[in-house]
Amino acid sequence: MSLRDHAIVAYAETKVMEKSDRDVFVLGGEILESLLDQTGIDKNEIDGLVLAGLTGTGAANPFWAQTTADVLGLDVGFCEQVHTGGCSAAGSVARAAAAIDYGMCEVALLLFADTHVLEDKTDHSHSYRREWTDPYGLMGPPGAFGLLSRAYESKYGLDYRMLGKLAVTQRNHALMNENACEKLRVPITVDDYMNSRMIADPIRLLDCVMRADGAAGLIMMSRKRAKEKGLTKNIIPIGYAERTNFQGGENLVDVTKSGHEICGKKALGTAGLGIKDIASFHPYDDFIIAIMLQFEAFGFCKPGEGVPFIRDHDFSYNGDLPLNTGGGQISAGQAACSSHNLIEAVRQLRGEAGKRQVKDTKNALVTGIGWINYGRNWGSSAALVLVPE
Amino acid sequence: MATALNDTLSVKRVIKHFDFSEPYWEGSKQKKLVMQYCKVAGKYQHFPRPVSIFTGRRRDIEWREASGKGVVFSYTITARGTPAFRGAEPYAVVSVTLDVGVNFISNIVGCTVEELKVGMKVKPYWHPLDDGTHLLMFQPDRDPK
Numbered sequence: 001m002s003l004r005d006h007a008i009v010a011y012a013e014t015k016v017m018e019k020s021d022r023d024v025f026v027l028g029g030e031i032l033e034s035l036l037d038q039t040g041i042d043k044n045e046i047d048g049l050v051l052a053g054l055t056g057t058g059a060a061n062p063f064w065a066q067t068t069a070d071v072l073g074l075d076v077g078f079c080e081q082v083h084t085g086g087c088s089a090a091g092s093v094a095r096a097a098a099a100i101d102y103g104m105c106e107v108a109l110l111l112f113a114d115t116h117v118l119e120d121k122t123d124h125s126h127s128y129r130r131e132w133t134d135p136y137g138l139m140g141p142p143g144a145f146g147l148l149s150r151a152y153e154s155k156y157g158l159d160y161r162m163l164g165k166l167a168v169t170q171r172n173h174a175l176m177n178e179n180a181c182e183k184l185r186v187p188i189t190v191d192d193y194m195n196s197r198m199i200a201d202p203i204r205l206l207d208c209v210m211r212a213d214g215a216a217g218l219i220m221m222s223r224k225r226a227k228e229k230g231l232t233k234n235i236i237p238i239g240y241a242e243r244t245n246f247q248g249g250e251n252l253v254d255v256t257k258s259g260h261e262i263c264g265k266k267a268l269g270t271a272g273l274g275i276k277d278i279a280s281f282h283p284y285d286d287f288i289i290a291i292m293l294q295f296e297a298f299g300f301c302k303p304g305e306g307v308p309f310i311r312d313h314d315f316s317y318n319g320d321l322p323l324n325t326g327g328g329q330i331s332a333g334q335a336a337c338s339s340h341n342l343i344e345a346v347r348q349l350r351g352e353a354g355k356r357q358v359k360d361t362k363n364a365l366v367t368g369i370g371w372i373n374y375g376r377n378w379g380s381s382a383a384l385v386l387v388p389e
Numbered sequence: 390m391a392t393a394l395n396d397t398l399s400v401k402r403v404i405k406h407f408d409f410s411e412p413y414w415e416g417s418k419q420k421k422l423v424m425q426y427c428k429v430a431g432k433y434q435h436f437p438r439p440v441s442i443f444t445g446r447r448r449d450i451e452w453r454e455a456s457g458k459g460v461v462f463s464y465t466i467t468a469r470g471t472p473a474f475r476g477a478e479p480y481a482v483v484s485v486t487l488d489v490g491v492n493f494i495s496n497i498v499g500c501t502v503e504e505l506k507v508g509m510k511v512k513p514y515w516h517p518l519d520d521g522t523h524l525l526m527f528q529p530d531r532d533p534k
Contacts, residue, residue, distance in 0.1 A: 131410055132436045135402045135524060136496050137474035138482045139467055146465025147484050147494075154463065154507040200482075201466035249442050251434060251491050255463075374436060375484050375492045 003270065006097040007226040007234035007389065010038045011346045013216040016181040016333035020115040020213035024057045025071045027215035028113040032072055035219050039231060041107065046219075048078040048105030050096045052088035052337035054370070056116025056211075059123065068111065078105040085370020086284050087242055087382035088112075089339035094240040094384070096220045106221060112339035113215035128374050139200055142208055144372045145287040146200035151255050152289065153202065156304040160202065162311055163288045164193035166323070167206050167330065169315045170285070174327025176317070176356040177344075181212045181333035207288045212333030216343045223389070232389070233350045238363075239271030239385035245373065246381065256304075259381030260297035260367065267383035268298075271363075275299045279360035280322040280348060281315075282341040284369040284382075285330045291323070293377070294367060317356040322348075325356050342366045342384070349388045363387045391501035394466070395480040398498065400473055402518055410437040412452045417523040420515040422457040424489065425450050435491040457513035458530065459487040464497075464505055485511055485527055496526045504529060 012034035014027055036043060049072075051058075051065045058064035065081040078099040082088040089112055096108040116122070138144065152158055171188045174180040188206065196206040226234050243259030268275060275298055283294045292306035300321070301309035315323035326332055326344035336343075345364035347353050364386045371379030406414050416423030425434050428451055430443035441449040464483040467474070474480065481500070485493050497505065498514050512530040515523035 125405075128436050130405050131407065133494055134471070134473075135404050136482055136494055136526075137397060137400065137467060137470045137477070137480060138465075138494060139469075139471050143465055143467065143482055146467075147463040147482070150465060150507065151463040151484075198466070198468045201468065201479075203465070251432060251442075252486065375494050 001101045001222065003094065003097050003240055004236055004238045005223050006100055006220055007223045007236055008093065008218050008220050008346055009226050009231045009234050010035050010219045011216070011343050012038070013179055013336065013343050014214045015179045016212045016214040016335040018181055018183050018212055019117045024113050024115040024119070027115065028068060028072060028111055031111060031113060031215050031217035032109065035109065035217055039219055041219070041229070043073065044075070045107045046074055046109050047076050048096060048099055048108030049074055049076045049080070050092045050108055050110045051081045052092055052112045052339065053081050053083035054085050054088045054337045055114045056120035056122045057114055057118070058121070060121035074109070076105060078108065084242060084244060084368065084380040084382065086286065086338045087368030087370040087380045089337055089342045090240070090366055090368045090382045090384040091242055093218070093220065093237050093342070097237060100220065100222055106225060108220045110218040110220060112217060112337035114335065114337050115213040117211055117213045132374060141286060141372050142200040142203045145207070145289060146203045147375065148255055148377050149202045149289050155256060159307045160194060161190055162307045163207065163292065164190035165310055166288050166291050166315065167193045170324050170328040170331040173317060173325050173356055174331035177326045177332060180327045180331060181210070181335070184210065184327070184331050184333060203287060209286045209329045209334040212335040214333070214335030216336040216339045218346070234389040235346050235349050236387050236389055237384060238387050239267035239269070239273070240383065241266035242368070242380060242382040244380040253376060255377050256293065256296070258293065258297050258377050260294055260383065263381050263383045264298040267385050271385040273363065273385060277363065278365045279362050280325065280345065280358050280364045282324055282345040282364055282366045284338065284341060284367050285324060285328040286334070286369060288330065290369055298365070298383070317358050322358045325353060325358060345386055349386055361388060391503050394497070394500055394502060394505070395477045396498040397474065397477045397480045397496050398516060400477050402473070402524060404518070407437070409439045413437055414522045416454070417515070417525065418521050420523055422455045422513065422525060423452045424455050424491070426453040433489040433491050435493055455487060455489045457487065457525065459485040459493070459511055461505070461507055461509045461511060462486040462492055463507060466502065481505055483527060493525070497528065498526055499528045
């Protein structure tokens with residue numbers, strides 16, 4: 001079998017919360033219950049559990065995946081935690097398919113539950129940060145994206161109002177998404193974006209993702225089994241690729257280029273699609289400029305032409321290239337192990353996005369960005385192409 | 390009217406070293422920039438690693454002194470700092486391309502917002518720490534030779 005012989009048969013998602021009012025295991029249980037109810041499968045049919053590694057709550061527990069299996073009463077032949085940071089959600093789909101393909105499991109629960117606002121056990125101290133960035137006060141991701149943005153601006157020039165256009169588009173989508181974090185469901189304008197306070201100049205407040213709590217999940221199985229079970233509205237992954245530590249064996253690299261350049265070509269190649277064929281785009285968004293860099297890396301436009309590309313296109317749900325139609329993480333909240341954009345793509349392809357439903361549901365491109373490396377852009381890149389059955 | 394940047398020299402820094410970085414910190418005691426050099430690739434690397442990033446081998450690494458001169462590759466001005474840096478804002482974090490072909494993230498001292506530019510020439514500024522080491526920072530090289 002290959003990747004495309006597997007199916008996402010159901011999705012579930014909690015509302016994104018500024019801070020969770022319940023424990024992460026409760027959220028996980030709610031997702032499991034919803035997925036079982038939707039599919040009618042028995043709990044004991046689940047024999048695979050795949051968690052995203054991007055968890056603040058589980059970060060200090062080396063047995064997080066097993067603990068979660070235990071809490072949920074799952075007896076599994078495949079128990080996995082995916083450690084590619086913000087690529088973990090998309091990466092979970094590929095790993096679940098691989099495990100099913102190999103025969104390690106038949107029905108996989110992909111669970112993205114995290115309460116990193118309520119309870120954060122993240123510890124970056126055993127990394128370059130302790131010696132090479134913390135002593136200089138580089139403020140984590142906003143600082144790193146400040147350096148990246150200035151390097152881009154210096155190479156190509158950068159009209160920040162065009163980044164503001166992306167921020168406004170995503171915010172408008174969050175206004176239509178009842179699962180988005182309420183704190184963020186407030187209209188903004190390009191002027192609001194431009195005037196939002198500087199965090200790490202040129203990174204503004206409205207460039208940044210806000211951490212939030214929540215959970216989401218998927219059920220995957222082979223297409224054959226999905227058909228036997230009479231499950232319809234299945235979503236098929238037809239192309240996937242990831243890249244970690246792109247150009248990690250070199251010193252002075254072009255920081256405006258990322259591993260997305262490689263995994264975009266590979267994922268689209270497997271899918272048999274060109275970038276112009278993509279009907280909706282669900283890129284990982286931790287900072288607004290990451291979206292523009294991905295337009296360039298995936299070949300929507302040439303390197304350095306992100307600004308005119310943004311100017312010339314309408315990225316709203318009913319525009320010519322729908323973008324993060326649930327609001328993206330920046331306007332929905334960075335919750336549920338950064339699975340929001342993946343879940344939204346699945347919802348859209350099933351035609352269940354309500355008033356923000358895109359017209360063209362023939363495919364969707366979902367991406368991941370994970371980790372921040374020293375003085376570059378990001379440590380992991382992923383691309384996942386989905387189509388409806 | 391020039392806009393001042395905080396030098397951040399008042400910020401207390403206690404740095405825990407990896408053992409494979411020790412030659413760097415030893416060198417800093419004498420205000421010497423000592424960096425990892427891969428004899429096989431003929432290239433420097435920063436930050437220090439347990440192996441050459443070019444060949445994957447520890448035995449290919451040696452430590453060589455570098456001038457610390459370079460040009461600003463990028464910079465960001467922090468409006469609200471990390472906890473240790475609260476009260477020192479605004480301060481700049483710069484990424485400097487050193488003449489040995491690596492980027493080095495640091496702070497800049499004696500520089501205004503208006504003066505700070507990508508491509509600006511800089512030279513080392515060694516800031517003493519309590520443990521006898523020095524922190525490599527940069528200052529504008531207004532009279533480059």
